[in-house]
Amino acid sequence: MLSIKNIKKLRDQFISPSLSISYKDPLHIVRGKGQYLYDRNGTKYLDAINNISHVGHCHPKVIETLYEQSKTLNTNTRYLHENIVLYAQELINRLPAHLQVCYFTNSGSESNDLALRIARDYTNSNHTIVIEGAYHGHTSATIEVSPYKYDGPGGKGKATYIHPVPMPDAYRGSWRGSNADILEYYVGHVDSILDSLNRGGEQVSAFISESILGCGGQILFPEGFLSLANDKVRDVGGLCIADEVQIGFGRVGSHFWGFESENTVPDIITMGKSMGNGHPLSAVVTTQEIAQKFNNGMEYFNSFGGNPVSCAVGRTVLEIIEKEKLQENAYLIGKYLIKELNDLKIRHNLIGDIRGRGLFLGIELIRDHENMVPAASEAEEIVNHMKDRGILVSTDGPNHNVIKIKPPMIFTKKNADQLLDTLDQLLIKKKYNSLT
């Protein structure tokens, strides 16, 4: 085994400097099992952050499927194969009735890029409404719809056909939860864009949104926002894209998809990350009408997307989610975590807000409840201390002051208690609240 020093040296030498590493003192992880990761010394870490390992690290059934299908056949989608059609059918059975046509890809970025292409072709327009702080991928086109990127470090600002609306953040946003008009306020921004496009004789193409803002800091929308915004966009001929890459497949607990919690249905849904439990697998699903319009003579072929191995893995992940009742688990453990974190919030002034749904949660840290000064360095310190105490979480949000929790879906009440106790101890010990 290479020494940590040598791995770091080779990484500095050969790997893109644009790729950062977690924690001040990086981990050399060599093994994973369930909700745990193990470093080179055998130290065990509770993984409370890896939402890709949806059914748990190295789930034996996923690996057996991967192995068996890899031994049998892995080829492209130019031949008939059962796996792709059965997997598509199983995904579609879990979606609203009008979402009926699958495209398989290799990453959430590829899926969102394709979704934009489909919407732009359908509407013959590229005017896209996005939410500030949102992230939808790393391809050229998905960075364009990601304010988190184009307005962040190294970003080049927005393209003329991108129309951001403020994050409908009931905690920190320009209009807060206490205000009765919050819904009208945020939807009003969508209205303004649609009006402005209309006045200019321009067609809107799409509104792309997650149902809980991930990189935005686990922001839940004011009730009714997404549904109303989607309706307004559709009323003028635009399409609604639900980016379920982070939160799909039962993570929100109450529902299988995030948009279902928001009482709305998209025209196009994109999925990825957890879909293959780490195997590169993602998809776009849309309606027959939209798919037929996109079938304009230009082929969409993806060399790896939809291959028999990826589809076998995807089917097994779906089966495990159901058999192991992981959506129910996300619901129960999520509810428990939210309740207990709110108890911590009462006792620790550093905690400003607890939010999220199921196993997709955010803890916003602030230095001061009046001015809500983001406690970014404290959040970073806590995340590093949590790691030293065997728990992996990370930060997110435009101010880097939101501790995010999105563990494998097999996370138990005992795991939750360990996380809560450790966080509590750290907050007591460090007396962060003396700052307020």
Next chain:
Amino acid sequence: MLSIKNIKKLRDQFISPSLSISYKDPLHIVRGKGQYLYDRNGTKYLDAINNISHVGHCHPKVIETLYEQSKTLNTNTRYLHENIVLYAQELINRLPAHLQVCYFTNSGSESNDLALRIARDYTNSNHTIVIEGAYHGHTSATIEVSPYKYDGPGGKGKATYIHPVPMPDAYRGSWRGSNADILEYYVGHVDSILDSLNRGGEQVSAFISESILGCGGQILFPEGFLSLANDKVRDVGGLCIADEVQIGFGRVGSHFWGFESENTVPDIITMGKSMGNGHPLSAVVTTQEIAQKFNNGMEYFNSFGGNPVSCAVGRTVLEIIEKEKLQENAYLIGKYLIKELNDLKIRHNLIGDIRGRGLFLGIELIRDHENMVPAASEAEEIVNHMKDRGILVSTDGPNHNVIKIKPPMIFTKKNADQLLDTLDQLLIKKKYNSLT
């Protein structure tokens, strides 16, 4: 097992209509081994087309590696891991000394999309020179640099910052092999674009090219073209991107990379397809200087790219290429195929041109040697008849009249003979040459 009728029905119902299937009477392939595929009835097919299954379908060593690493750990690149750094080192050891920094992605499309982003950031320009007929991927940005797509069915034409040059096709192009000035003629088109940009005060960003045009119809450049064109682009501050997605990893036989046959070196190289023998794996490699410039504050993180499983698979593929001497095999069998195909050409008027390098070959079919009328329907018919006789090939090129051969790299002389004999028999039987 589902009936073929049912698989087709489900495919029609649930899978994107933009995804076509091979052959008039599609194959239901259920098993692969080495250079062979087997359908539901156990019928064996010689695979002479699948360049993704580089070291052979279901290579046991690749599968063992995939299985072992999947059982141990599959996580993202935010932790230290040996596989990513050792794989990067091994790739870089096979590249010219100045190409030193790796970015891992999940598909050739993601790689080319990233390469464009890197070049555009470096030059602060998006003026990109492309070759007519070229294909570089299915993301929004890569379709923009793919005349095969934007000028093909459903295409929306070229963007203002895309500058196509004619395919330097010595067989069918507007300047042919017999002309001594062929090099100057085609490079002259690059000159014109650079002059025109210069007059307009515009900076060129990049020239992106394969070293043998794949979708263009296995076109080899006139000697010196790529080297001279690259130099001219670099002379005015542009970058050269070598798209090795189709032909990298020894396929051209004489060299490990296609650009080496052209006696030039790129500033950025993209790779994919064969890299993981079917496992979604691809990469971009560039210089330290370019990578440092791109490190402008914007992170490049790829959820799956560079994970321990993908990198383990990639390392094993490299090891197999070397141990099984697959580059040498591509060289020898390619040379043999070219010689024998040229013999067929003498005997069959339908064959207009034999070209390519190693195991990346094209057979251009024409109805008439004077007017070179593309024999597209004949090519399609032959490909379907070859399939009925147990050999899988396909067509390519802007006129769909080029039969392409790009088999797994373990293709033997006996396999080559089977292909040659079958093709010969078909050409005799069908008396296509009576058309001339």
